[in-house]
Amino acid sequence: MISKTATQHLIDKLGAANVACEKEDLLVLGYDSTPGIHHLPEVAVFPTTTEGVLAAMEIAQHEGLPIVPRGSGTGLSGGSVPVKGGMVLCLNRMNRIREIDEENLTATVEAGVVTLDLFNAVAGKGLFYPPDPGSQKISTLGGNVMEDAGGLRGLKYGVTRDYVMALECVLPDGSILTTGGKSVKDVAGYSFKDLLVGSEGTLGIITEITVKLIPPPKDKRTFLAYFNDVRTAGEAVSKIIAAKIIPSTMEIMDKATINCVEDYVKIGLPRQMAALLLIEVDGHPAMVEEEALGVKTILEQVKAAEIHVAKSAEEAGSLAAARRTALSALARVRPTTLLEDATVPRSRLAETFAEIERLTAKYGLTVGTFGHAGDGNLHPTVLCDERNSDEMHRAHAFYDDLYDQVLAWGGTVSGEHGIGLAKKEYLARQIGAGGVKVMKRIKRAFDPKGILNPGKIFVDDDPCTEAHIEEGFRVSH
Amino acid sequence: MSHTDKLGNFTSEDAPDYGDVLQCMRCGFCLPTCPTFALTGRERSSPRGRVALARAVAEQKLEFTESVREEAFFCLDCRACTTACPSGVRAGEVMEVCRSQAHQFFPPKHVGKTFRAFILQKMLTNPDLLETSMLPARLYQKLGIQWLVRHSQLLKLGPEWVAKAEGMMPELYPPLRPQLPDVVPAVGEQRGRVAFFLGCIMTLMYPEVSRQTVRALTHQGFEVVTPKEQKCCGAPHLTEGDRSTTRSLAQHNLDLFMALDVDAIVTDCAGCGAALKEYEELLEEAGKHDQLAAFRGKIKDVSEFLAEQGLRTDGLQPVEKVVTYHEPCHLCHAQGVSKQPRDLIRAIPGIDYRELNEASWCCGSAATFSLKYTGESQQILDRKLDNVKATGAELLVTANPGCHLQLAWGLKQAGMTQRVVHITELLGMATPD
């Protein structure tokens, strides 16, 4: 339990409105979007400045409380869940855009700025910040950096990492590390910046981020292609890439996903189709013209059932918006939505779909699959009920088998959602015991006492930090 | 799960459905649309947080505490989260049920109890009493003033707001209900026969608006029947968590209106429309599914109804105005009626229609009062008013008395010249005498 004096200290330093210790407040800061994981922290703080972050960390250290950073809690691997209790440090009130530098094409923001707010602010100045995770409406940039979030435009424009130029970060020992800068080149020493990106809040607390901006594409063309079977859709994706066309977006939804999304958006998606691809090419008008033709030709070659072109920017926008709701919409069907993040080399897409179909039948599950097909990044999602333990076991067996195959093909267990709590057992399988050892040494170099976001990424034989999905909820301490 | 089983730490009477709370996958899509989350930045005052609290009570991880009660009543019930939620979660409705729970766990203290009982069970169920009683009591409900009183501290309101509240009152005319004939015949070729559901606030505060509604309907070729015995739709009772009075009001109105031979039951109050459309769920335990479904099918907001029937534009005189439209939460979020009012406005000759940015963002309803006093809430109102200003509109159209009052007050405070009109008033301007 956190002591009364410590709580009072926090209130003195951060202001009463920025400290929460009522159970009702804490209960709702102990989850993210990962199903079945929920823990109760002892205190939650909402610093509004870097000094506030420092002060809170100092008090936590003194009290021996683990510190768990949190953005908006939309993570999909349990990264911001306080498995060992302690202090949840919420960054979402540090949400000022500090600067949009139109000469250097950069933006500098506090870690709690919402992704879409940054996108809109720079768009207002004729600039473009491409990373657009499905959760962009609410995810924070700090969370994006810590998970190295991808998005619908990842195929052509890359992921969050590709845009991070500088980070300001508070380390567990209370020092402030600034790494990177506005210069487009920088090889001074180890690249801390790159180490921090994707570190899931286990190395430091990010307080400020400088990102690269680019000019927006002048033109774009959006296709919607329907397929009678999922494998053909996978084949279309592989062929488009092989034809050396890099669309900005190439997203897939299978039949279950199409139907759930249509239930929500009601824009006339084809309920009877086995799969659809949302494809967008963008850039200079002449290039768009050429690539659009190339895409269309391939879609015809593989015999897509129907090919549509969006008539207006609004229609294209509403299709992308519809795609972004896929995961939440799938949650309509059953109480629990277990989603995975398997990523394979793109030439393996059609086979991966076949494997998903095979395993779905083998384990008698309901699965909806969607994802960033162009990145080879699929989200096979088991729709189940956490109260049914037999079903939960089958779901886990499904993922076990699937990951074996994905790894055999040279894929990864996580394309963009991170390891967090949910995928700890899979990490060692992918990178081996040696790899895990080095990672742990790096962790110790940053955080020798292990107070920052403990229990994440590495299996540490502490039953308290293992994911007990079927159990649903445990109160720590 | 049936309603009579006891769910976790809830009481067995009017408890939330467990399936409804499990449905939330905690994606947070609803967060940016929730006005109370925008005001406080507290997760527990967000739809995701509220559902999680209800789930914790259901799973016996939390008692039904004072704070759960607080969140149930702090929720504006604007339903913006329902529209935003891809998973089909209805956080506003879960909170509505929690209000009913709150009364069971925390019986109101004596004075509050008699006042509340007086307003809800006596006045609002009895139209005659309502019309002869004093104004503040009439308005206490439904306009969300009680919401504000309860949360004035949290929202850091100064004591001055009470005085300001008076400044919000529109000019009052005699109530419409006693004046309106039982049947008003159609003008021109008759297209049908409709019943008019006249809301309490409409008859009391905006009688001239509802007069235009009836006029517009008759000029569009519909005979309008207004049964005098109709009672309050029950929305204020539901908001207050008094589900049993709501049910008896609902049953009364249902029986009354189903006995009429009409094509539709039309209302010009978005709040009433939303409540009437919920009778089906509210009364479902009594059985009679066919009757309930038939009733549900007949309830139409006036713009929904006219858009469906097609506006008869011959003979309409042009209204040469620049117009924009604010969507009432209870119309767009609660009833999903969003396109129809716009189609209707565009169909009126002469109108230069401009789309309002963020048209469906809550106008702040009761929160308006606070808008002057706290930085964050000032931003919310400014946001709405800036959007209105950017359209260059002369008329700001809406379709609900709460929004009407709110927007008129906000514009006045900001020294803006736009006039707020109900959509049927706009139609009234185009309708020849």
Ligand SMILES: Cc1cc2nc3c(=O)[nH]c(=O)nc-3n(C[C@H](O)[C@H](O)[C@H](O)COP(=O)(O)OP(=O)(O)OC[C@H]3O[C@@H](n4cnc5c(N)ncnc54)[C@H](O)[C@@H]3O)c2cc1C
């Ligand atoms: C419907 C839905 C769709 C999604 N779509 C995508 C998608 O298309 N692509 C994708 O990549 N992801 C997606 N996600 C996952 C998720 O939104 C991203 O991982 C996002 O980056 C998380 O941001 P957040 O602010 O919610 O972070 P949180 O969930 O709060 O935290 C994520 C991790 O970062 C840490 N953290 C957060 N802020 C800081 C900080 N300032 N300093 C240090 N550590 C910090 C936390 O401890 C945690 O480990 C989706 C999620 C949902 C619910």
Ligand code: SF4
């Ligand atoms: S209520 Fe809906 S939108 Fe909000 S977090 Fe839950 S599932 Fe997501």
Ligand code: SF4
């Ligand atoms: S009904 Fe309105 S106030 Fe209540 S939780 Fe939903 S969005 Fe928030």
